[in-house]
Amino acid sequence: MLAQSEQQQSRQPLYEEVAGRISFLIKQGTLRPGDRVPSIRKLSKQMQVSINTVKEAYSQLEDRRLLEARPQSGYYVRARLPELPTEPVLDRPTLSPAEVSMDNIYQLVMRDLLDPKLLQLGIAVPNPELLPIEKLNRMLTRETRRFALQSVSYDLPPGNLRLRQQVAQRLLLSGCTLSPEQIVTTSGCVEAVVLALQVLCKPGDVVAIESPVYFNFLQLIEDLGLKALEIPASPRGGISLEALEFALDRNRGEVKACIVITNFNNPLGSLMSDENKLKLVQLLERHKVPLIEDDIYGDLSFSDKRPSVAKSFDKTGNVLLCSSISKTLAPGYRVGWIAAGRYQEKIERSKMLANVATPTPTQLAIAEFLANGGYEHHLRSIRRVYTRQTAQMADAIGRCFPAGTRVSQPQGGFLLWVEMPEPIDSLKLYEQSKQVGITIAPGQLFSVEGKYRNCVRLNAAFWDPCVEAAIETLGRLAKSQLQIS
Amino acid sequence: MLAQSEQQQSRQPLYEEVAGRISFLIKQGTLRPGDRVPSIRKLSKQMQVSINTVKEAYSQLEDRRLLEARPQSGYYVRARLPELPTEPVLDRPTLSPAEVSMDNIYQLVMRDLLDPKLLQLGIAVPNPELLPIEKLNRMLTRETRRFALQSVSYDLPPGNLRLRQQVAQRLLLSGCTLSPEQIVTTSGCVEAVVLALQVLCKPGDVVAIESPVYFNFLQLIEDLGLKALEIPASPRGGISLEALEFALDRNRGEVKACIVITNFNNPLGSLMSDENKLKLVQLLERHKVPLIEDDIYGDLSFSDKRPSVAKSFDKTGNVLLCSSISKTLAPGYRVGWIAAGRYQEKIERSKMLANVATPTPTQLAIAEFLANGGYEHHLRSIRRVYTRQTAQMADAIGRCFPAGTRVSQPQGGFLLWVEMPEPIDSLKLYEQSKQVGITIAPGQLFSVEGKYRNCVRLNAAFWDPCVEAAIETLGRLAKSQLQIS
Incomplete structure (x- = not known):
């Protein structure tokens, strides 16, 4: 449509012309938030401009926060709202444990x-309509039949071996090379975090958390007689490392654990960059504060890229990675796990004291689903x-x-x-x-x-x-x- | 065989003659410990003596601890060993928290x-060879199919309603009239006890326990930063109420909970009488100390009589009754419950914080087994x-x-x-x-x-x-x- 001569006449760079058209379609409502816009190749053909011109246009629209790129998936229309500030609001941080x-x-x-x-x-x-109910229940049936004796017996901590093998394999996608022996299965992710807090802290100790924070963590901290140290976090990149460092310095020796939901945070939706994950791990290691990392939303990326976990940067066993399949497969199955680093042995003992073992049938079914259920x-x-x-x-x-x-x-x-x-x-x-x-x-x-x-x-x-x-x-x-x- | 005249000749009462024969057969090894001896009617026919004579003989053998009567089942040969003393050994009770x-x-x-x-x-x-594996797994299959959507969803505390209904019905056999609303399902009996301790005690508090005591309780007490007050118990009747009263008086106000396995105690095998259960409940109520009652072995009576629970004498909600099907149906299913009396609401909250919910599929299967599986x-x-x-x-x-x-x-x-x-x-x-x-x-x-x-x-x-x-x-x-x- 657009010819070279037109561009010269309008004195507007060609890519701006392309960007303007797309932006018009968005403002007018033809393209709605969440819609995929034409691929670069397709639009280049449609508008008879070069691939580079479209690339330039989309890049500009990205900068203007009208489009977002999703790796290996294409460009999508962003929500039209004014976004939350990308940096945490530091107007009244107390940085004192409460x-x-x-x-x-x-x-x-x-x-x-x-x-x-x-x-x-x-x-x-x-x-629940998005959960693979029938397949899961079929696997529950098949696996409890296949491992009949095992299915009614205790699968004592560290828990079902096959499940731990599958979890270890999947953790490769998050950048972790862990053996099944470094994983303990739990009744969901919350239990994993509870066990970590119980092993790391005694009453009166301080736990650093993000602010805003998943409210169950606050209740847990209260129940265990601990104090919470709220560190500001931003909806874009998550916990403020500067604020965390400042708070750790100020409360030196008092902070006994730090809980962070690194990927697609609850409630903020934030995603920490690899760079910041590395920095977080190094900062906490330097201060000898173990990191309890909650990765329960990590498999739910809107792009095709599965983000890394902070655990993948852990060289000393200072990170306790907690997760589960409760957001993707079956909350009611209560199957989760913890890769507890140097606290592995203590977590195994603590799990046994809490409820002896994770139920066997649901572990068997989830192991099979991860192995042969088409989880990806x-x-x-x-x-x-x-x-x-x-x-x-x-x-x-x-x-x-x-x-x-x-x-x-x-x-x-x-x-x-x-x-x-x-x-x-x-x-x-x-x-x-x-x-x-x-x-x-x-x-x-x-x-x-x-x-x-x-x-x-x-x-x-x-x-x-x-x-x-x-x-x-x-x-x-x-x-x-x-x-x- | 024995005629009236013979008895007169031997100058030994007839029933002693009968008792002597049975006792001979036991000592000689024909009748071995655990064997059932002939019924009163049968032996009366065999030996041509009156029913009353056999009754008298068996009663004498019972007194000599060679036989034991099991209601509605008959008489059995007891183990030949010298039994443990029936009263607790009070030689060095410290009765101080440790x-x-x-x-x-x-x-x-x-x-x-x-x-x-x-x-x-x-x-x-x-x-495990005594567990109804196939039937359980069949029920797991059927129930997760029947309640497909529910099977993958959270069944938040107090937990699966049908299971609670079944538990409430079974509790009638133990003398309790409870509604399903007064029960919370848990991942096994140990978890029920953990939740109770967490709700009742804070670090430094004292917990009265039996001595000897199921060792997991000691570990739990240690992990929660509590102190243990050991009360002597006997292999026959369980915890010494006299010692408990003395200890409660001496540690007035410090004891925040008392854990007792009332029926077929672990490790002693003791069984508290109804009279002592009532006294225990009254004593603890008077001292305002909640009772955590563990009844996990209660369904495994050697006689046909299902013993009562202390909870059945509880008029004020001071007893938290904990149990599960781990000793009778499937340890690996991790299905238990707690009837928490006046602490019901706190236990529900505590359960939610510990691991959100008990897994749904296994709750569904156990509910069905209790309803239609021929549990009795x-x-x-x-x-x-x-x-x-x-x-x-x-x-x-x-x-x-x-x-x-x-x-x-x-x-x-x-x-x-x-x-x-x-x-x-x-x-x-x-x-x-x-x-x-x-x-x-x-x-x-x-x-x-x-x-x-x-x-x-x-x-x-x-x-x-x-x-x-x-x-x-x-x-x-x-x-x-x-x-x-």
Whole structure:
């Protein structure tokens, strides 16, 4: 379409012309957030311009945050919202350990999360329709028949060997070379983190955590009589290493563990770069503080690239890597693991004391699924859905929430972190929305210091007209708070 | 055979004559420990004496501890050994709380318990050949198909409703009237006890336990930073209520929980009477000390009578009853429960923090087994085997161990507590027997105060020529220690 002469006439570089067309299609709504734009080759043919021109145009659109590149997958339209700041807000970091006591909010919210009558946008569960239920149950049947005697017997820590072999193999994709002997199976990822905290800390000790932080960690810290040291984190790159270093220096010797969700963080969706993972590992090693790394969302990248884990940079056994299949295969199977580095032996003992062993039948089934179930294929298909739905929900938030609302742009997982204008109280929004049958995770849950009053975490694993209407309702309720205040 | 005239000639009462014959058959070895003797009706016919005469004879043999009556089942030959004293030995009770630190022995033993090359007489596992493997796995298949979506989803605390309904129904047999809402499912009985300790105690608190005590409890107490207060217990009736009362008075306000295995205790095999269960509940209620009752062996009575639980006497919610199907159906399924009384809500929260939920598939299968699997029929058959084998092993110990050895005479379960002559060191015996491929549970594991040096716990769930030979070997090794010393 565009001829060389036209470009010269318009005095606009050709790539800008191309970028302008795509940008127009986005603004007009023809291309919607989450949509894939034509491939470079295809657009070059369509618009009769060189491949390099299209590349230049897409690169410009990336810089303007209208498109995003996903390795080996192509370019996609980004959500139209103003994004959250890419750096953590350091306006009031206390960087002092705090006793945790937030039982009331937690109890309140947990009770509602159990209520099947409410639309659950607050709990971080995967969409069960995307789980390979039949295949899993078939494997459960086959494997318990194949290993009949074993299936009813204790598979004492470190746990089922075949499962540990499969986990060790998959960990190669995250950059780790571990043997099955370096892994302990657990009843899910939370149990792995609990065992790590129990082995590393005694009451009164300080644990460094990200802020905002997955609220279960706060409850665990409270229950174990520990103190939380909140380190600011950004929705783009995760925990602030500068703040962590400062805090470790200031609380020298007191910090006994540091918990970080390195990939597609809950709640922020952040992804740490390899460079920062390496720095994190080195920093903690230098301060003799073990790292509890939670990688439960690591398999849910929106691109085809499986991110590395911090554990892959661990040379001294200082990193305890925790994960599970609860977000990808079957939360109800409760199968997880921990690669505990130099704490392997203590974790095995601690696991045995906690509940003797992880149940055998579900371990057998998951081992078989990882070996012969087409796990990679399954991941590709659910990642596509979560990519699309996360963009769709972010888009709906942009349309329905009060002006000034900002939302995270995760590169994996299925969670969105929404920052509303300051006057809005998310605990009040939680109460209001519960009245109309919707639950959300109010920001206050994610900090001991009363931060994130105007934030909520939403689950984008579900997307249908019902959920879309719920987002509209939430937006209306949030706006009504602004009108009153 | 015996005519009235003969009796008059011998001037011996007729019933003594009958008792003498049976006693002769036992001493001669025709009737062996665990054998059932002829029924009263049958013997009365055979010997042509009245029913009352046989009754009188059997009653005399019972008093002489040669026979034992099992309700609705008949009379059985008892083990020939000198029994352990029926009252606890109170020679050196300290009745002061002690810090627990016995990691070394525990680590040592636990590692060996994992070794499949060793004959395991030390670990308290049921015989897998007696487990209904095929039926369980069939139910696992059927139920996960029937509740497909549910099977992969979280069944958040309090856990699977159908399982809780079944447990509540079965608890009627133990004298408890509880609703499913008063039960939380767990990953086995140990987890139930852990959750109870976590909810009831904070570091530094004192826990009253039986002595000797199931060693995992000691490890748990150590791990949670608690102190253990050992209360003497007898192999017949269990914990000494007098000693417990004295200790509670002396440590007023410091004791925050009391753990008791009321039925077919591990390791002693003791069975508390209903009267003592009631007294125990009242005593602890008076002192405001919650009772953690472990009833894991309760379904394994050698008689047809299912004993009550202390929980059945609980009027205030002060008893937390813990149990599981690990000794009767499938240890590897890791399905247990806790009826937590007034601590129900806290236990639910604590369970969620520990590992979110108990795995769903195994809960579904066990619920179905309890509902339609013929659990009572299954129990009858395994109880018969354990009754016989426990007597057989006790008999073999009597034949092979050094003179002066005494052994418990449990009325249920499958464990034997063996007290050897004083000079014998069971940790040394443990080391010696490991050299020849046998592991035992040395007495030192069962106390923080270094007691039970000359005791071992043995598992009678397995009985075959191999195990019989192992008992001979153990006896020889024990005797060799006496010769050296």
